[in-house]
Amino acid sequence: MATPATKSLGELDSGARPHVMFIPSAGMGHLLPFFRFIASLAGHDDDVDISVVTVLPTVSAAEADHFNSLFAALPHVRRVDLHLLPLNASEFPSHDRDPFIVRWEALRRSAHLLGPLIAGAAPRVSAVITDVTLTSYVIPIAKELGVPCHVLFISCATMLSLNAYFPLHLDKKKKAEQHEQGLAGGIGDVDIPGVRRIPWSCLPQPLLDLNKLFTKQFIDNGRENINADGFLVNTFDALEPAALAALRDGKVVPGFPPVYAIGPLRSQQHSNSAAAEVEKEEDSSPVAWLDKQPARSVVYVAFGNRSAVSHAQIREIAAGLEASGCRFLWVLKTTKVDRDDSAELTDVLGEGFLERLQLGQHGLVTKAWVDQEALLKHPSVGLYLSHSGWNSVTEAAAAGVPLLAWPRGGDHRVNAMVAVSGGVGVWMEHWSWDGEDWLVTAEEIGKKVREVMSDAAVRARATRTGEEAAKAVAEGGTSYRSMQQFISTLKATGHSDLIQPLH
Incomplete structure (x- = not known):
């Protein structure tokens, strides 16, 4: 009714x-x-x-x-x-x-x-x-x-x-x-x-x-x-x-x-509502932080709406991002269903991590809703570390932002194949996904983030794909x-x- x-x-x-x-x-x-x-x-x-x-x-x-x-x-x-x-x-x-x-x-x-x-x-x-x-x-x-x-x-x-x-x-x-x-x-x-x-x-x-x-x-x-x-x-x-x-x-x-x-x-443009505007106000902190960062200097990190990463792996990601020396904006999710996501950031990330970020001003972690499409189009974002869900792949493609694919489950590995062949980004084929009980180390994560962030060829391919995406919908x-x-x-x-x- x-x-x-x-x-x-x-x-x-x-x-x-x-x-x-x-x-x-x-x-x-x-x-x-x-x-x-x-x-x-x-x-x-x-x-x-x-x-x-x-x-x-x-x-x-x-x-x-x-x-x-x-x-x-x-x-x-x-x-x-x-x-x-x-x-x-x-x-x-x-x-x-x-x-x-x-x-x-x-x-x-x-x-x-x-x-x-x-x-x-x-x-x-x-x-x-x-x-x-x-x-x-x-x-x-x-x-x-x-x-x-x-x-x-x-x-x-x-x-x-x-x-x-x-x-x-x-x-x-x-x-x-x-x-x-x-x-x-x-x-x-x-x-x-x-x-x-x-x-x-x-x-x-x-x-x-x-x-x-x-x-x-x-x-x-x-x-x-x-x-x-x-x-x-x-x-x-x-x-x-x-x-x-x-x-x-x-x-x-x-x-x-x-x-x-x-x-x-x-x-x-016209799909914004009063409710969405409230959400955007809540997102003003990440956007304001991005506004202060140099062009293409930030790694955006998000693993989708239903891909929960283990707490042990989250801590490896945190250490890897910190060790990479790159600025990063991390939208962190710890459960499949949002109403169950009550974990405190400090408990998940470990003692001292958030404090070091605040002092160094080179990273921001949030559990708030964000307009991912808008963030990827922000001039400060230079790389997207993603689970390679299809919405995320197409948003990265449209923004011309290189994707570092880390499939977590479902169709993600198939999507990662397409992301590579379509010029959207690169895929770490040997990194773990759901059901595997081993961790990708902080050292490997940090090394790969640095490598892809500095790869001009990867960035050029992503830019061309973004241009093709724009042509397609024009x-x-x-x-x-x-x-x-x-x-x-x-x-x-x-x-x-x-x-x-x-x-």
């Missing part, structure tokens, strides 16, 4: 304008691309009705704040609340209790509630855009209703090719009765036609175990992808030419739906044209037959 601050779907004027209903998932890494795409669509064309399914309760305070900011900034965007059915996380094995993977499963099990929301909307829904984590449930519902269903894929095109091809890879291995003993239970490397070979060591860790909840979701969604009406991907042609060409030409999966490269998605660019093509598709569906009744 609609919140009091927004119009209900039944209050809308009917007409030929296409009405697009967005169905995002959970986790800020998934939500931010949705928010940016919604703002971009609203900015490109005001002749499109937009509604957004808001899943309640949200996993984190950050999610709730960003939803509120979206609706405050874009009052013509309608909010449709979906209250999840109860799900007891204890029914899953302990290794499947990641709060976000559990949320995706709760969404999938409540997906049947979307049918009445879509069918009952007025004006009628002419297209649905869903998160890839929900495709195996949402696409069949949309098809039954006769509504086109597009997927906003929040990772790279290379990862999309893996998601689409992985079920075929498993089928081929089963058919050939290949059992590669010792290689991650027989999963082996995945050689994606027309794209690249993904070593098994670079696959998202859960995919190495076919019994994991995430793996089952991944396979189900991958099989259903072929039935989507199109994929919107937060990338651009110059960054992933091979993967995009292979998907579009049907080399990965014959007959794959149209793929629109619409990135890098960026925050829109009028006439590849991503701009893809967006226009997609909007034309939406408008064509706005005049199609009436929605089919639910059976």
Whole structure:
């Protein structure tokens, strides 16, 4: 149902304008691309009705704040609340209790509630855009209703090719009765036609175990992808030419739906709300500190919204940054869910570290929310030490800032491959990631930070990639044209037959 601050779907004027209903998932890494795409669509064309399914309760305070900011900034965007059915996380094995993977499963099990929301909307829904984590449930519902269903894929095109091809890879291995003993239970490397070979060591860790909840979701969604009406991907042609060409030409999966490269998605000027302004005020300290630093002298350090690094590794990072001799701004996170992040900086970083920073004025550590996109564009930032989540890769690419990739889990190693091949940065392939119980030492971290900060060739490649990113989204660019093509598709569906009744 609609919140009091927004119009209900039944209050809308009917007409030929296409009405697009967005169905995002959970986790800020998934939500931010949705928010940016919604703002971009609203900015490109005001002749499109937009509604957004808001899943309640949200996993984190950050999610709730960003939803509120979206609706405050874009009052013509309608909010449709979906209250999840109860799900007891204890029914899953302990290794499947990641709060976000559990949320995706709760969404999938409540997906049947979307049918009445879509069918009952007025004006009628002419297209649905869903998160890839929900495709195996949402696409069949949309098809039954006769509504086109597009997927906003929040990772790279290379990862999309893996998601689409992985079920075929498993089928081929089963058919050939290949059992590669010792290689991650027989999963082996995945050689994606027309794209690249993904070593098994670079696959998202859960995919190495076919019994994991995430793996089952991944396979189900991958099989259903072929039935989507199109994929919107937060990338651009110059960054992933091979993967995009292979998907579009049907080399990965014959007959794959149209793929629109619409990135890098960026925050829109008008998307700021009163809530966001308060957050920016809280961020004035990091920005003010950056303003005092020389050009390209600061290493920005952040490992994403859900990548928690162990306290022991955090202390090695701290010592390494200090030993590097480089200025740094570190946005530190110690838990996967923000409401659980109550650790004091002094306890995490060790006695004396913050005091030395204050005296030397060459570093700043914060746990506050920051506008990462804006920080990366700050002239003082010269390097980004990152987990290589896809939002972070595209933000670094757009800013022309070199990325030092330290993948932590999930799609991060696949993203790091793209970051290297696309000229965004460099990847320390032997550095540890989630599940490995050894530490990267302070000495190695400090040495690598110094090395990349002084590497003119790395910086030049990142600058060129930034220029290509700017060309892509500028009028006439590849991503701009893809967006226009997609909007034309939406408008064509706005005049199609009436929605089919639910059976």
